[in-house]
Amino acid sequence: MKITKLITASAIIFLSQTSYASNNEEGEHLFKTYCDACHGMTGGMDMRKRIAPPIAAVRMHYIGHYQDKTSFINAITGWVDKQDPNKSLMRGAIRRFNIMPPIAIKKEDAIKIASYIYEGNLQQPAGMEEHVQQQHKKGGMKFSQ
Numbered sequence: 001m002k003i004t005k006l007i008t009a010s011a012i013i014f015l016s017q018t019s020y021a022s023n024n025e026e027g028e029h030l031f032k033t034y035c036d037a038c039h040g041m042t043g044g045m046d047m048r049k050r051i052a053p054p055i056a057a058v059r060m061h062y063i064g065h066y067q068d069k070t071s072f073i074n075a076i077t078g079w080v081d082k083q084d085p086n087k088s089l090m091r092g093a094i095r096r097f098n099i100m101p102p103i104a105i106k107k108e109d110a111i112k113i114a115s116y117i118y119e120g121n122l123q124q125p126a127g128m129e130e131h132v133q134q135q136h137k138k139g140g141m142k143f144s145q
Protein backbone atom coordinates (compact mmCIF):
# COMPACT_ATOMS: atom_id res chain seq x y z
CA MET A 1 0.00 0.00 0.00
CA LYS A 2 2.69 2.45 1.06
CA ILE A 3 4.62 1.84 -2.10
CA THR A 4 1.55 2.44 -4.25
CA LYS A 5 1.01 5.78 -2.50
CA LEU A 6 4.62 6.71 -2.99
CA ILE A 7 4.45 5.88 -6.67
CA THR A 8 1.23 7.88 -7.08
CA ALA A 9 2.77 10.86 -5.28
CA SER A 10 5.91 10.71 -7.43
CA ALA A 11 3.81 10.46 -10.56
CA ILE A 12 1.84 13.57 -9.56
CA ILE A 13 5.03 15.52 -8.85
CA PHE A 14 6.54 14.32 -12.10
CA LEU A 15 3.43 15.28 -14.08
CA SER A 16 3.16 18.74 -12.53
CA GLN A 17 6.83 19.39 -13.29
CA THR A 18 6.48 18.29 -16.88
CA SER A 19 3.48 20.51 -17.46
CA TYR A 20 5.41 23.45 -15.96
CA ALA A 21 8.39 22.80 -18.22
CA SER A 22 6.19 22.34 -21.28
CA ASN A 23 4.72 25.83 -20.82
CA ASN A 24 8.06 27.35 -21.69
CA GLU A 25 8.72 24.67 -24.25
CA GLU A 26 5.46 25.60 -25.92
CA GLY A 27 6.48 29.28 -26.01
CA GLU A 28 9.84 28.31 -27.43
CA HIS A 29 8.23 26.06 -30.02
CA LEU A 30 5.80 28.81 -31.06
CA PHE A 31 8.68 31.30 -31.25
CA LYS A 32 10.53 28.92 -33.59
CA THR A 33 7.42 28.60 -35.74
CA TYR A 34 6.47 32.27 -36.00
CA CYS A 35 9.50 34.46 -35.23
CA ASP A 36 12.79 32.57 -35.48
CA ALA A 37 13.13 32.81 -39.29
CA CYS A 38 13.72 36.55 -38.90
CA HIS A 39 14.75 36.98 -35.23
CA GLY A 40 16.89 33.82 -34.85
CA MET A 41 20.62 33.21 -35.02
CA THR A 42 20.96 33.15 -38.82
CA GLY A 43 23.40 35.85 -39.92
CA GLY A 44 24.91 36.23 -36.43
CA MET A 45 25.72 39.92 -35.92
CA ASP A 46 26.55 40.55 -39.58
CA MET A 47 23.94 43.17 -40.40
CA ARG A 48 24.29 42.55 -44.14
CA LYS A 49 23.19 38.96 -43.57
CA ARG A 50 20.44 39.63 -41.06
CA ILE A 51 16.82 40.50 -41.88
CA ALA A 52 15.81 41.55 -38.36
CA PRO A 53 17.47 42.11 -34.97
CA PRO A 54 18.17 39.00 -32.84
CA ILE A 55 15.36 38.45 -30.34
CA ALA A 56 17.78 38.91 -27.40
CA ALA A 57 18.39 42.48 -28.66
CA VAL A 58 14.63 43.08 -28.94
CA ARG A 59 14.24 41.81 -25.35
CA MET A 60 17.02 44.13 -24.15
CA HIS A 61 15.15 47.17 -25.48
CA TYR A 62 11.75 46.10 -24.20
CA ILE A 63 12.88 45.04 -20.72
CA GLY A 64 14.41 48.53 -20.31
CA HIS A 65 10.94 50.04 -20.72
CA TYR A 66 8.65 47.33 -19.43
CA GLN A 67 10.21 45.65 -16.39
CA ASP A 68 7.15 43.84 -15.10
CA LYS A 69 5.93 40.77 -16.91
CA THR A 70 2.39 42.00 -17.64
CA SER A 71 3.42 45.27 -19.31
CA PHE A 72 6.24 43.47 -21.15
CA ILE A 73 3.77 40.92 -22.56
CA ASN A 74 1.28 43.67 -23.45
CA ALA A 75 3.95 45.63 -25.32
CA ILE A 76 5.22 42.63 -27.31
CA THR A 77 1.75 41.26 -28.17
CA GLY A 78 0.60 44.80 -29.00
CA TRP A 79 3.45 45.12 -31.48
CA VAL A 80 2.80 41.68 -33.01
CA ASP A 81 -0.88 42.61 -33.39
CA LYS A 82 -0.14 45.98 -35.02
CA GLN A 83 3.21 47.43 -36.07
CA ASP A 84 2.72 51.04 -35.06
CA PRO A 85 5.92 53.03 -35.77
CA ASN A 86 4.94 55.52 -33.05
CA LYS A 87 5.23 52.73 -30.48
CA SER A 88 8.55 51.41 -31.78
CA LEU A 89 11.43 51.09 -29.33
CA MET A 90 13.80 50.17 -32.18
CA ARG A 91 13.63 52.98 -34.71
CA GLY A 92 17.20 52.28 -35.83
CA ALA A 93 16.09 48.73 -36.71
CA ILE A 94 13.15 50.09 -38.73
CA ARG A 95 15.57 52.31 -40.68
CA ARG A 96 17.94 49.42 -41.26
CA PHE A 97 15.52 46.57 -41.96
CA ASN A 98 12.21 48.26 -42.72
CA ILE A 99 9.21 47.80 -40.51
CA MET A 100 8.24 44.28 -39.43
CA PRO A 101 5.54 42.79 -41.68
CA PRO A 102 2.21 41.74 -40.07
CA ILE A 103 2.20 38.20 -38.65
CA ALA A 104 -0.96 36.07 -38.68
CA ILE A 105 -1.04 34.56 -35.20
CA LYS A 106 -3.59 33.87 -32.46
CA LYS A 107 -3.44 36.24 -29.49
CA GLU A 108 -3.03 33.34 -27.02
CA ASP A 109 0.00 32.08 -28.97
CA ALA A 110 1.52 35.58 -29.07
CA ILE A 111 1.12 35.75 -25.26
CA LYS A 112 2.98 32.44 -24.85
CA ILE A 113 5.78 33.69 -27.10
CA ALA A 114 6.02 37.01 -25.23
CA SER A 115 6.19 35.14 -21.94
CA TYR A 116 9.00 32.94 -23.30
CA ILE A 117 10.92 36.04 -24.46
CA TYR A 118 10.40 37.66 -21.04
CA GLU A 119 11.93 34.64 -19.25
CA GLY A 120 15.11 35.56 -21.08
CA ASN A 121 16.59 32.14 -21.71
CA LEU A 122 17.44 33.14 -25.30
CA GLN A 123 20.34 32.46 -27.60
CA GLN A 124 22.27 35.55 -28.57
CA PRO A 125 24.81 35.88 -31.38
CA ALA A 126 28.44 36.44 -30.35
CA GLY A 127 29.25 40.14 -30.28
CA MET A 128 25.66 41.29 -29.76
CA GLU A 129 26.32 43.14 -26.52
CA GLU A 130 29.35 44.95 -28.02
CA HIS A 131 27.21 45.95 -31.00
CA VAL A 132 24.52 47.33 -28.70
CA GLN A 133 27.14 49.27 -26.69
CA GLN A 134 28.65 50.75 -29.87
CA GLN A 135 25.28 51.84 -31.22
CA HIS A 136 24.46 53.25 -27.81
CA LYS A 137 27.64 55.37 -27.80
CA LYS A 138 26.84 56.66 -31.27
CA GLY A 139 23.48 57.74 -29.92
CA GLY A 140 21.70 55.38 -32.28
CA MET A 141 20.06 53.42 -29.48
CA LYS A 142 18.19 55.01 -26.66
CA PHE A 143 17.16 52.80 -23.79
CA SER A 144 15.07 55.44 -22.08
CA GLN A 145 12.94 57.88 -23.95
Ligand code: HEC
Pocket residue numbers: 031034035036037038039051052053058076079080083087088089090091093094097098099100101103105110113114
Ligand atom coordinates in the same frame (compact mmCIF):
# COMPACT_ATOMS: atom_id res chain seq x y z
C1 HEC B 1 9.40 38.35 -41.71
C2 HEC B 1 10.34 38.72 -40.67
C3 HEC B 1 9.83 38.84 -39.25
C4 HEC B 1 9.10 37.93 -38.52
C5 HEC B 1 8.57 36.58 -38.95
C6 HEC B 1 8.95 38.51 -37.20
N1 HEC B 1 9.55 39.73 -37.13
FE1 HEC B 1 9.66 40.94 -35.50
N2 HEC B 1 10.74 42.29 -36.58
C7 HEC B 1 11.14 42.15 -37.90
C8 HEC B 1 11.93 43.29 -38.29
C9 HEC B 1 12.54 43.52 -39.66
C10 HEC B 1 12.04 44.12 -37.15
C11 HEC B 1 12.85 45.42 -37.02
C12 HEC B 1 12.11 46.61 -37.54
C13 HEC B 1 10.98 46.99 -36.65
O1 HEC B 1 11.20 47.31 -35.45
O2 HEC B 1 9.82 46.97 -37.13
C14 HEC B 1 11.26 43.47 -36.09
C15 HEC B 1 11.08 44.00 -34.83
C16 HEC B 1 10.38 43.39 -33.80
C17 HEC B 1 10.14 43.98 -32.51
C18 HEC B 1 10.60 45.38 -32.06
C19 HEC B 1 9.63 46.41 -32.63
C20 HEC B 1 10.04 47.84 -32.37
O3 HEC B 1 10.41 48.54 -33.35
O4 HEC B 1 9.98 48.28 -31.20
C21 HEC B 1 9.41 43.08 -31.78
C22 HEC B 1 8.90 43.25 -30.37
C23 HEC B 1 9.22 41.92 -32.61
N3 HEC B 1 9.81 42.15 -33.84
C24 HEC B 1 8.58 40.77 -32.22
C25 HEC B 1 8.35 39.67 -33.08
C26 HEC B 1 7.69 38.46 -32.64
C27 HEC B 1 7.24 38.16 -31.22
C28 HEC B 1 7.60 37.65 -33.75
C29 HEC B 1 6.94 36.31 -33.85
C30 HEC B 1 5.54 36.25 -33.45
C31 HEC B 1 8.20 38.37 -34.86
N4 HEC B 1 8.65 39.58 -34.40
C32 HEC B 1 8.29 37.88 -36.15
C33 HEC B 1 10.83 41.09 -38.72
C34 HEC B 1 10.11 39.97 -38.37
